[in-house]
Amino acid sequence: MAFCHAAYDEKSLTTCYSGKNGEARETSQASRCLVGQEAGQNQLGNAINKLLDSNGSRVQTMPQYKAPIRDMQFLLHEVFNVEGHYKALRGNDEVNRELIDAILEEGARFSENELAPLNRSGDEEGCQFENGVVTTPKGFKEAYQKYVENGWGAMTAHADMGGQGLPPSMGTIISEMNGTANWSWSMYPGLSHGAIRTLEAHGTPEQKNTFLTKLVSGEWTGTMCLTEPHCGTDLGILRTKAEPNADGSYSITGTKIFISAGDHDMVDNIVHIVLARLPDAPKGTKGISLFIVPKLNVGADGSLGDRNGVVCGSIEHKMGIKASATCVLNFEGAKGFLIGPPNRGLNCMFTFMNAARVGTAIQGVTAAELSFQGALAYAKDRLAMRSLTGPKRPEKEADPIIVHPDVRRMLLTQKAFAEGGRALIYFLAQQIDLVEEGADESTRQYADDLMAFLTPIAKAFCTEAGLEAANHGVQVFGGHGFIREWGMEQIVRDTRIATLYEGTTGVQALDLLGRKVMLTQGRMLKNFTKIVHKFCVENEGDAALKEFIEPLNQMNKEWGDITTQIGMRAMTNQEEVGAAAVDYLMYSGYITLAYFWALQVKAAQAQLAAGTTETGFYTAKVQTGRFYFQRLLPRTRAHLSAIQSGVANLLDMEEEHFGFY
Ligand SMILES: Cc1cc2nc3c(=O)[nH]c(=O)nc-3n(C[C@H](O)[C@H](O)[C@H](O)COP(=O)(O)OP(=O)(O)OC[C@H]3O[C@@H](n4cnc5c(N)ncnc54)[C@H](O)[C@@H]3O)c2cc1C
Numbered sequence: 260m261a262f263c264h265a266a267y268d269e270k271s272l273t274t275c276y277s278g279k280n281g282e283a284r285e286t287s288q289a290s291r292c293l294v295g296q297e298a299g300q301n302q303l304g305n306a307i308n309k310l311l312d313s314n315g316s317r318v319q320t321m322p323q324y325k326a327p328i329r330d331m332q333f334l335l336h337e338v339f340n341v342e343g344h345y346k347a348l349r350g351n352d353e354v355n356r357e358l359i360d361a362i363l364e365e366g367a368r369f370s371e372n373e374l375a376p377l378n379r380s381g382d383e384e385g386c387q388f389e390n391g392v393v394t395t396p397k398g399f400k401e402a403y404q405k406y407v408e409n410g411w412g413a414m415t416a417h418a419d420m421g422g423q424g425l426p427p428s429m430g431t432i433i434s435e436m437n438g439t440a441n442w443s444w445s446m447y448p449g450l451s452h453g454a455i456r457t458l459e460a461h462g463t464p465e466q467k468n469t470f471l472t473k474l475v476s477g478e479w480t481g482t483m484c485l486t487e488p489h490c491g492t493d494l495g496i497l498r499t500k501a502e503p504n505a506d507g508s509y510s511i512t513g514t515k516i517f518i519s520a521g522d523h524d525m526v527d528n529i530v531h532i533v534l535a536r537l538p539d540a541p542k543g544t545k546g547i548s549l550f551i552v553p554k555l556n557v558g559a560d561g562s563l564g565d566r567n568g569v570v571c572g573s574i575e576h577k578m579g580i581k582a583s584a585t586c587v588l589n590f591e592g593a594k595g596f597l598i599g600p601p602n603r604g605l606n607c608m609f610t611f612m613n614a615a616r617v618g619t620a621i622q623g624v625t626a627a628e629l630s631f632q633g634a635l636a637y638a639k640d641r642l643a644m645r646s647l648t649g650p651k652r653p654e655k656e657a658d659p660i661i662v663h664p665d666v667r668r669m670l671l672t673q674k675a676f677a678e679g680g681r682a683l684i685y686f687l688a689q690q691i692d693l694v695e696e697g698a699d700e701s702t703r704q705y706a707d708d709l710m711a712f713l714t715p716i717a718k719a720f721c722t723e724a725g726l727e728a729a730n731h732g733v734q735v736f737g738g739h740g741f742i743r744e745w746g747m748e749q750i751v752r753d754t755r756i757a758t759l760y761e762g763t764t765g766v767q768a769l770d771l772l773g774r775k776v777m778l779t780q781g782r783m784l785k786n787f788t789k790i791v792h793k794f795c796v797e798n799e800g801d802a803a804l805k806e807f808i809e810p811l812n813q814m815n816k817e818w819g820d821i822t823t824q825i826g827m828r829a830m831t832n833q834e835e836v837g838a839a840a841v842d843y844l845m846y847s848g849y850i851t852l853a854y855f856w857a858l859q860v861k862a863a864q865a866q867l868a869a870g871t872t873e874t875g876f877y878t879a880k881v882q883t884g885r886f887y888f889q890r891l892l893p894r895t896r897a898h899l900s901a902i903q904s905g906v907a908n909l910l911d912m913e914e915e916h917f918g919f920y
Pocket residue numbers: 483484485486489490491492493516517518519520577585756759760761762763764765766769837
């Protein structure tokens with residue numbers, strides 16, 4: 260106990276309180292010391308000491324983020340041949356390995372040094388809303404200014420709009436680093452990125468000149484205003500109105516809620532991309548149009564004018580991502596400008612939403628990566644019990660918990676989801692490049708179809724997996740995982756939203772099975788299963804890969820069969836699609852990741868066979884792949900059973916029989 264009082268100078272860490280019998284009871288941090296003393300050990304003290312400076316003040320409490328550059332380079336250069344991809348895309352070698360690696364190094368420096376240190380303080384402080392003004396936590400604005408000065412925001416925007424013109428996939432890679440270091444912060448530039456893509460695709464030359472250039476330069480940020488109090492998923496019933504004005508602009512009236520980066524103090528102006536209905540627009544999704552609504556009106560010369568009629572009514576008090584301002588925005592006859600054709604707003608918005616969905620899939624990877632890094636460090640340090648086969652560290656009072664199979668199960672699950680998910684995201688990022696810059700229409704269309712099929716899988720599966728990984732992170736820490744200052748519970752809170760926004764897991768699953776698979780009569784599914792099949796055929800003679808290729812090939816075939824079965828059932832009862840959807844998505848996600856793990860194993864085995872000196876890295880790749888195939892991929896069996904059980908076990912129960920109170 261004395262150790263606790265001497266060591267901690269922060270109230271939350273030192274406060275002891277009396278139990279009801281007057282005995283000393285400890286708060287969380289103090290109890291850690293007691294546990295160590297009772298066990299006659301000082302291992303907890305050792306772990307805690309690492310968090311203190313010489314004066315005993317807390318210096319670091321979150322998992323210390325290190326960008327996984329080695330893994331990123333492995334994927335980019337050894338699995339996906341990104342240099343070759345850029346050369347084919349651009350017809351030159353300007354975006355070469357040297358440049359890519361330099362960008363990775365710089366991105367790592369920025370995210371580790373500027374963003375990671377603000378992750379926990381941002382969570383503690385949160386955003387504030389006073390007298391109609393939204394303030395971000397300390398340091399956020401300064402970090403944003405550095406981001407802009409370093410040119411990160413403009414990296415992938417078109418050169419004629421002031422961007423650096425790098426391929427979109429480079430932005431995806433950097434956004435993972437930023438997001439892992441500090442997801443809340445990364446949402447501000449993340450939303451701008453979506454607005455930039457929408458304006459690039461659908462804006463008029465004047466709109467681009469006025470708004471896009473400022474978004475690219477980072478002087479202004481963007482938002483995406485879809486959700487209203489009564490609807491988030493079902494945008495067909497949105498009510499915000501757009502009345503035409505004599506000067507060609509529109510007056511926008513309505514309330515939008517949950518608007519990320521909807522208001523804040525990091526920039527002078529905010530460009531809202533808003534869905535609204537024109538007078539006499541058809542009902543449903545075919546009557547929605549898209550508008551630009553600036554926070555401050557903008558003069559013809561680009562100068563900032565008076566306040567537009569859009570005000571922040573409040574900010575949400577949330578479970579996580581507390582440093583991201585989630586705003587209620589009231590549009591009170593705000594001046595707006597139509598983007599794209601009337602009533603085609605949702606189609607235009609898909610540009611934004613696809614980018615945002617891949618962005619949210621990345622959030623799943625960030626959660627797996629950050630929670631893995633924290634759990635790994637802790638598991639190597641924390642001592643508890645002995646290995647079942649006898650002491651592994653006899654010089655210590657107990658073995659580090661990483662010796663225990665169950666702790667390894669959790670760590671390997673996190674690692675497999677982080678590295679497998681990253682591979683899927685990099686593949687998708689290359690498809691985005693091809694959609695935007697592919698040499699011909701058929702290349703662009705093929706990549707677009709692959710994107711359309713894989714985006715709901717990536718969004719829903721990676722975020723569900725990220726959430727599972729974050730929970731494992733808490734579990735590896737034992738009781739300490741539940742305690743705020745270790746930072747593991749923040750990862751769970753921050754990532755919980757990822758399975759909800761940008762379309763819930765249930766809605767992504769319906770999109771996958773209903774629109775992407777059934778509506779295309781399996782065409783989009785076949786695009787991908789053909790890729791997997793080709794890989795399996797090419798490698799079926801490789802004895803070292805056999806343990807991966809055989810199950811992958813078998814499940815790839817089964818994927819088509821189970822899809823046909825669902826289709827047949829749906830012909831007699833449409834509800835079968837809804838009943839199967841989430842299990843089908845998770846089933847598809849596990850097989851998809853199995854393919855990306857098999858690719859990684861192949862690349863690693865090639866290096867090992869060639870006598871690499873990095874045997875540790877490549878052996879771990881093969882072993883993580885094996886863990887994935889033997890321990891995670893079999894989860895497909897449970898999903899398969901659930902799919903095959905049909906709709907009756909869900910719909911048989913009368914609504915009034917769900918609860919008896
Ligand atoms: C922190 C935060 C940030 C956000 N940022 C933004 C933003 O920047 N811009 C923006 O416009 N919105 C934003 N949102 C809104 C978010 O996208 C929606 O909350 C989300 O899409 C879900 O919509 P909903 O809340 O209306 O849920 P609902 O649509 O009411 O869904 C409730 C439940 O019903 C299920 N469900 C609904 N329809 C079906 C169906 N047909 N079949 C099966 N299940 C169904 C859903 O899966 C869910 O489980 C944000 C939300 C939060 C909390």
